[in-house]
Amino acid sequence: MNSPESPRIVEASRVVIEEVSPVVDGGRFPAKAIESDRVAIRATAFADGHDRVACVLRYRHEAATGWTEVPMASLGNDEWMASFVPDRIGTWHFGIEAWIDTLSTWREQFARREDPADLQRAAGIGAELVALAAEASEGKPREQLAVWAEILMTEKDPVRLRAAALDEALFRVARVHLPRFDGAQSAEYRLGVERVRARFSTWYELFPRSCGENGAHGTFADVEKQLPRIQRMGFDVLYLPPIHPIGRERRKGRNNTTVGIEGDVGSPWAIGAAEGGHMAILPALGDLADFRHLVAAARERGIEIALDIAFQCAPDHPYVRDHPSWFRQAPDGSVQYAENPPKKYQDIYPFDFDCADATGLWEELLSVFTFWIGQGVQAFRVDNPHTKPFAFWEWVIAEVKRRHPQVIFLSEAFTRPHVMHQLAKAGFTQSYTYFTWRTTKAELTEYFTELAHGPGRDYFRPNVWPNTPDILALQLRGAPPAAFRLRLVLAATLCASYGIYGPAFELCENRPRDPEGEEYLESEKYELKAWDLARAEPMEHLIAKVNRARHEHPALQWNDTLAFHETDSEHLIAFSKRAGGDQGDVILVVVNLDPLHEHSGWVMVEGVALGVAAGTRFWVEDLLDGARYPWQAGRNFVRLEPRRAPAHLFHVAFDAGPLQGLVG
Numbered sequence: 001m002n003s004p005e006s007p008r009i010v011e012a013s014r015v016v017i018e019e020v021s022p023v024v025d026g027g028r029f030p031a032k033a034i035e036s037d038r039v040a041i042r043a044t045a046f047a048d049g050h051d052r053v054a055c056v057l058r059y060r061h062e063a064a065t066g067w068t069e070v071p072m073a074s075l076g077n078d079e080w081m082a083s084f085v086p087d088r089i090g091t092w093h094f095g096i097e098a099w100i101d102t103l104s105t106w107r108e109q110f111a112r113r114e115d116p117a118d119l120q121r122a123a124g125i126g127a128e129l130v131a132l133a134a135e136a137s138e139g140k141p142r143e144q145l146a147v148w149a150e151i152l153m154t155e156k157d158p159v160r161l162r163a164a165a166l167d168e169a170l171f172r173v174a175r176v177h178l179p180r181f182d183g184a185q186s187a188e189y190r191l192g193v194e195r196v197r198a199r200f201s202t203w204y205e206l207f208p209r210s211c212g213e214n215g216a217h218g219t220f221a222d223v224e225k226q227l228p229r230i231q232r233m234g235f236d237v238l239y240l241p242p243i244h245p246i247g248r249e250r251r252k253g254r255n256n257t258t259v260g261i262e263g264d265v266g267s268p269w270a271i272g273a274a275e276g277g278h279m280a281i282l283p284a285l286g287d288l289a290d291f292r293h294l295v296a297a298a299r300e301r302g303i304e305i306a307l308d309i310a311f312q313c314a315p316d317h318p319y320v321r322d323h324p325s326w327f328r329q330a331p332d333g334s335v336q337y338a339e340n341p342p343k344k345y346q347d348i349y350p351f352d353f354d355c356a357d358a359t360g361l362w363e364e365l366l367s368v369f370t371f372w373i374g375q376g377v378q379a380f381r382v383d384n385p386h387t388k389p390f391a392f393w394e395w396v397i398a399e400v401k402r403r404h405p406q407v408i409f410l411s412e413a414f415t416r417p418h419v420m421h422q423l424a425k426a427g428f429t430q431s432y433t434y435f436t437w438r439t440t441k442a443e444l445t446e447y448f449t450e451l452a453h454g455p456g457r458d459y460f461r462p463n464v465w466p467n468t469p470d471i472l473a474l475q476l477r478g479a480p481p482a483a484f485r486l487r488l489v490l491a492a493t494l495c496a497s498y499g500i501y502g503p504a505f506e507l508c509e510n511r512p513r514d515p516e517g518e519e520y521l522e523s524e525k526y527e528l529k530a531w532d533l534a535r536a537e538p539m540e541h542l543i544a545k546v547n548r549a550r551h552e553h554p555a556l557q558w559n560d561t562l563a564f565h566e567t568d569s570e571h572l573i574a575f576s577k578r579a580g581g582d583q584g585d586v587i588l589v590v591v592n593l594d595p596l597h598e599h600s601g602w603v604m605v606e607g608v609a610l611g612v613a614a615g616t617r618f619w620v621e622d623l624l625d626g627a628r629y630p631w632q633a634g635r636n637f638v639r640l641e642p643r644r645a646p647a648h649l650f651h652v653a654f655d656a657g658p659l660q661g662l663v664g
Contacts (some may be wrong), residue, residue, distance in 0.1 A: 055072040309369070362392060410432070
């Protein structure tokens with residue numbers, strides 16, 4: 001008997017499998033992928049001694065009963081890689097199997113032998129392996145392998161024996177059928193596969209109530225009138241703030257004043273009144289039939305309607321009356337309103353997700369999603385998800401996707417990094433980011449390198465916004481139009497998914513409520529706005545050009561090829577993206593980060609990032625103004641005057657004719 005200090009003698013595989021990727025938190029959460037995009041799976045697999053190891057990737061869709069298996073290619077240093085293309089959305093499962101590749105080990109050693117007697121002994125070992133493979137096969141392969149085993153046992157001529165033993169075609173047949181010795185399997189991992197819009201999307205936010213003519217309250221029909229303009233600008237998702245009845249009790253006034261006056265329309269995020277709650281529509285906007293008509297009209301133009309989901313209630317929401325236990329009580333017995341010190345939201349009651357009737361609450365909130373999915377909505381922007389339990393989001397998103405795997409969830413969580421990432425792991429398709437507060441060359445380079453290449457790349461999909469109804473960013477307060485233009489180009493090219501809050505953005509709305517805060521003066525959150533869209537035309541043209549480039553160039557539809565290039569000016573930032581392999585689709589962007597002054601300098605373009613050799617010459621065409629310049633993989637001169645053009649959005653052409661006058 002073994003003593004307690006002695007190692008146990010156990011039957012175990014000699015093969016070790018580790019470092020499988022993409023895997024999130026050891027498999028606790030699924031990694032993310034996109035339907036029809038090729039997914040690369042990597043692993044480390046090795047064994048003791050000098051025996052060769054074979055490795056395969058096994059994968060299946062959740063609805064499939066059998067596994068598909070593909071060989072993994074050796075990358076050297078015991079690292080392996082294989083890929084597959086998930087051909088439908090939903091949850092996929094994958095794992096790694098590895099074993100001692102006895103036939104390859106034998107063949108490799110046989111090829112090094114010279115002595116005839118040594119060859120005979122080695123051939124006999126090979127014959128035994130081939131015979132095992134023959135027993136495990138049927139039909140023609142069985143016959144071929146039986147003959148091969150016989151030749152290896154009986155052939156005496158060293159030349160003919162060597163030729164027979166190293167027969168490549170027979171080796172491949174035997175290797176397929178030979179039993180797997182000393183095999184090991186990894187854990188089974190999950191991959192959440194979503195539709196393409198989860199990876200690449202272009203969002204536009206507007207308040208339906210501000211779409212009316214001559215200052216009148218807007219309707220869904222008025223929003224429909226905006227669809228041609230939104231389509232011309234190249235947006236494919238139209239995001240609407242909450243469209244539900246707005247509470248009358250404690251309704252906020254203009255500029256977020258605590259007490260409203262007669263005629264104040266209140267904040268759409270103060271959800272619920274006598275007319276209904278989260279599954280009702282503000283009557284001034286229209287009814288369900290009008291909303292469904294809007295959804296259909298948008299879809300005909302290639303635009304998807306996304307709805308805001310804010311799980312909170314106005315004091316006169318029917319839930320407050322019918323389910324008081326769903327809300328946290330203050331010491332005096334009243335319902336506790338929401339706070340985020342120093343901000344106070346007297347017009348909003350948060351849910352108590354840990355209340356005695358948590359099951360009833362969670363099921364009701366799930367029904368909110370399913371109701372709007374039934375009206376044709378397939379994308380949701382979720383307000384402040386970080387103030388609700390992670391467990392709730394993991395449960396409710398899984399339940400929705402089990403029934404409706406096409407649904408997209410955008411997390412609006414400007415909060416601590418670990419919280420943002422946990423929400424992404426819990427199932428949110430896309431996530432807001434810190435782009436709004438990243439302004440310098442160093443900040444942008446560090447942050448977007450992290451987003452594109454950091455550990456979160458397997459589950460955290462960024463969606464960047466230069467502005468939101470809540471945030472008039474510091475760099476846009478009192479800023480000239482050039483500031484808005486440069487932030488637009490950065491957002492649209494650094495990230496595959498981005499959005500703007502308009503028409504405030506097109507009109508370069510830059511007036512803060514106070515010098516230090518981020519709220520807009522006369523914020524649309526608390527009043528109807530009569531936007532003068534005639535003044536928006538210059539910005540609309542730029543937005544249309546930028547979004548056309550995004551839709552026409554696959555390089556801008558991904559994040560994982562982002563590469564920054566050195567410049568000799570802190571005011572100039574340069575980066576590139578590419579798709580389609582070497583000399584495929586390449587986009588090169590240079591932005592002047594100073595909206596007030598002209599800056600010039602040298603850009604050092606790294607050829608490896610573009611998929612070309614150093615010194616390679618090429619043409620670049622600016623997709624914003626059509627100008628063409630000769631460039632090279634090396635040093636190139638740039639001058640950008642912000643009032644005229646704060647950025648170059650270059651398409652790189654490697655075969656666009658002879659280059660003359662190249663700057664070098």
